[in-house]
Structures are given as C-alpha cells and as structure tokens.
Amino acid sequence: MPRNYTPGRQPGAKHPSQRWRVQPLSTYLGGNRSSRCIQDISRIPTMDVTLEGIDPATPRAFLLACVTLLFSLHLWRWLGQRSVPGPPGPLAWPLIGNAAQLGKLPHLYLTRMAQKYGNVFQIKLGSRTVVVLNGDSIKQALVKQGTDFAGRPDFASFKYIFDGDSLAFGPFTDWWKVHRKVAQSTVRTFSTGNTTTKKTFEHHVLCEFRELLQLFVGKTKQHRFFQPMTYLVVSTANIMSAVCFGKRYTYEDEEFRQVVGRNDQFTQTVGAGSIVDVMPWLQYFPNPIKTMFDNFKKLNLEFGQFIRDKVIEHRKTIQSSITRDMTDALIMALDKLGDKTELTGGKDYVSPTMGDIFGASQDTLSTALQWIVLILVKYPEMQLRIQQEVDKVVDRSRLPSIEDQLQLPYIMAFVYEVMRFTSFVPLTIPHSTITDTSIMGYTIPKNTVIFINQWSINHDPALWSHPETFNPQRFLDQNGALNKDLTSSVLIFSLGKRRCIGEELSKLQLFLFTALIAHQCHITADPARPLKLDYNYGLTLKPHAFSIAVSLRGHNMSLLDEATRDAEDYSQLHITGKTQPRRRQTGLTSPDSCRNGSLVILV
C-alpha cells in the first residue's frame, strides 16, 4: 500500500485543510531523538495523513492534554519532594564535600552540626551523601523503622573484612538474619546464657585477671611506672581467646601481639568518616590514605589467616559429643544450617563469624578497660569509694563475684558513667537505608549512608545535667540504688536490628574486672605526667598513652591463686549434666586450664 494512501482519495491528493504530519511524539515534546530518526524524517518526508471528518482541533487537544499531563506529573513529583524534603546541612565543597570539616574528632563536629541543623541533617563526604542521626531520631530510625535503616554501605573497607562475608560489616539479607541469630545464641551460650555458663565465663576472667595483676605488680617493681595499654589489650583478647578458641597466650607471644596489637589501625579505617570509604579513588595513587588502606588490607589478611587456622585446627579435632568452645559450637550450628538451607550459597561462615566475635569483643572491651583504669587513677576519690563499697559488701575474705553485682550499685554506676562520659564508640558502624524511606519529615533515598551519633545522646544536656562532668552518682537514686531508667538511656551498644550482640557479656566482664581491681589492688598515676583524658578517633576512641603504678591491697594474691587453682573443677562445668575428665576430651588441653584457657562445656 502506498505510504500516502488515504481511504477514499487518490494517492497524492490532499485536502488543503486536513493534512497532518504524523511525527514521533518526542518531536512535539522536545524529547530525545536519535539522529537516525531525524535522518529518516528528512529522507522520507513525513507520513501525510488526511483526517477526513475529524475536527482538526482534536489532535491538537490530544497533544495539549499529553503535555499538560506530563507537566502535572512533574509538578506533582516536585511538590511531593518539596513537601518531604531531604534533610538540611552545611554547604559542601566540590569533590571532597564536608570531609575537611570533620577534623580529627568527627563526632564533635557532627554534634555541633546537630545543634545547628537539628537531629537529622546531611553532609557530603566525597561524592556520598551521608545522613547523620542524632538524639530522638536514632530510636525512631533504629527501633521503629528498624528494617529500613538496617543496611551497611558498600564501603571499600568493608569488602576486605573476610571478603565481605562479615556479619558485622555485611549487608542486611535473609541469610544475615539467620546468621546473626546463630552468632548471638553462641555468644550467650558461652557467657550469660545461664548460671553455669556465667560461672565458667567468670572463671576465665579470674584466670586472666590473676595473670594481669601479677604482671602489673612486677612491672611496678621493675619500673615504678609503666604504660598498661598493651597488656590490657592482650589480657582482654586472652579472655575472648579462651572462650572462642580454648586457648590463651603469654604476654610475650609475638604472633598474638601482632594479631591483636593493631586495633587502632583497624578502627581508624572502618570508623564513620573514614576517608577512603567516601573517596575510594585515593587508593589509586601514592598518598598517606593509600598507605593506611594498604596496611588495613594487610592486617585483615593476617587476622583472617589467624582465625582460619584456628577453625581448621578445630575441624580436625572436633567431636560431636563435646563442645569445647565457641568455635566448636559455631561449626556444629552453621554446618547443620548449611545442610538445611540454600541461603549460605555453599559458603563456610565459621571463620568470618569467629572473626567478628573475637575482633569486635577484644577491641571494644580492651578500650573500655583502658578508660576504666585511666579514670580510676584520674579520680582517686572514686577509686577509694569503689574500694570501700567492695570491702563492705564482699569483705576481704573472698573475691567479688557475679552474684555480688546487685549489691554493688556504685561499681555499676561507675561503669555506666565511663560508658556515657567517654562514649568510646561515639558513632556506630555506618548503616545504610535498604529502601526509600523518610524520617522526621525528611525523605531518605535507598542506599543512603547513615551515621548514628551515639555521642549526641550521651552528652545531651536535656538528658544529663552537666554532661561534661564525670559523675557516677548521677545513676544512683536517693537510696543509693541503680536508676535503671537512666542506665538504659546510655547509648553505646546501639539499638534495633544491628544492636551489639555482646552487650550482656561486656557488662558482666566490665563489672567483674572493676570489682576485682578495686578489691585486689590500688592504682596510682605517675606524678611526673599529668593525666589527660585525650584520645584518638576511630570506631572506638582510644585514650592517649598514660602511666600507672599498681600495688596489692592485701599481703599477697592468695585468694586469686586459690580461685584459679580450682580450674580443674570448673573445667567440668557442663550444660546437660554430663561431666568427663577434660584431658581425655580435647586436643587443646593442658593440665592447667588457666594456662591454656580451655574450659570444656559439654552439650
């Protein structure tokens, strides 16, 4: 059929008033046209169609309607965006955004911005938009809209942590939900699950505390004053190593010190505001950020290898009737799950999970202990008050224990005040939105990076009187009891779907350690070096180096010696009631369970 055919007319004949050139709609709307389309139109002029019997106003009206509809749609969307706008925030520089303004202590800058722009504001870091949540908006996002805010950003650094299979740094998926439950219940089974597991855990703490105190007293005799930071890291790592792998290390063990001695490098790279994550192009030419990132990759490789070796060793010696430690428990739980579900994609998640538990626990807990020791010497009157409380409740004839916790409210108030005042995890691990959402009237698109500013809550003058003053008394009511409403207002373990899985274990350990320090020794500062409470920023805030001297409060350490000599009895603690002599049960044992840390839990 000829192209210019019009029914009822001869080809080529045209009605003068009813000849319409039908062209692509985009031609009228000024939309995109391919060059091919333009050529076609010029070569084959146009399709001439005469619309006999049709009012010429109709196609025009149709076009007008289309344009109006599209315009209205645009207007509607624009007005929609205006009625739920993105959060306000400071002006950003091209290329780097607000990165330079973060300074050395980003949490303080972010808290200042919250005072200026409100609890929800946004900044630009490199090319990434980051929404920062402060104050009330944190509970709203993490608890009430928990799923929307439960993601992790696709940051460069996160991908190097167990090849992206980490629970803590990995995305929010169906597998993640199952994985987290297994990890959480494993942690509980080896710490706060029940009275028996609590006692086993307490025994690990006692063993390690004895070693540490002996070392501290020795160092004081040798040097008068010494820096305790590294020993506190090794000591904490040893408690977790005993629980995780059934093994403790000596303070001189070079491999162990290498593995746990680079927490600061790790936390500086994954902490909120880490530059390489928002300007990944810095990895590709020599500069200090690249050097730092290369070190980060190396330490992750070495840490990963340390954990993988432990898992391999465990797989070789595991027996189905005995669960020696967390690694055994996790191997059994995850292998069973792997057989049942497709969600794992055939991957072995034991090493990444043990890496998460061991890594997250020893870094945070050792930082907490460093702060506790520093503050005890900074405020000697508080150290004295704790000693008086523990002497009164426990007396000098036995050691403090878990059962004493309720009767030692000042110690708990002190621990909570250390957590509030230092806020040593000032921002959580960065989150991201997993869907388009809104908060406090602001729209937040999917995949937006979210910083959770825990510091802003712990230092909010509306919540705490004189928040910049260290005062444990604030947590005690007029009867001297712990005010639970106030303690639950301290935010350091985060909230909601990503809330820390080690919270209960941590509180138990920090209580025990503080009570044992107060009961067993006296710590003093080096008068030649005035104590400051300065710190370096990272995922955890690490206090600057400080020096102390440690002396025993009693004549000797006989209570600790006695308690840890009972190790063989504790090694027969079990969950189901079966006990067996442990030396026959595992390949990781030695006669003294305090020496290698392996206490056996039978399941």
Ligand code: HEM
């Ligand atoms: C005082 C000690 C501790 C503090 C202050 C602390 C704090 C935190 C914080 C703030 C987060 C990030 C939550 C978020 O992104 O919203 C976290 C995550 C995590 N913590 Fe802890 N933590 C401590 C001890 C521990 C211990 C002892 C363990 C293990 C036994 C542990 C295991 C984890 C894990 C696995 C995650 C990742 C959770 C997830 O992404 O779902 N933490 N912790």
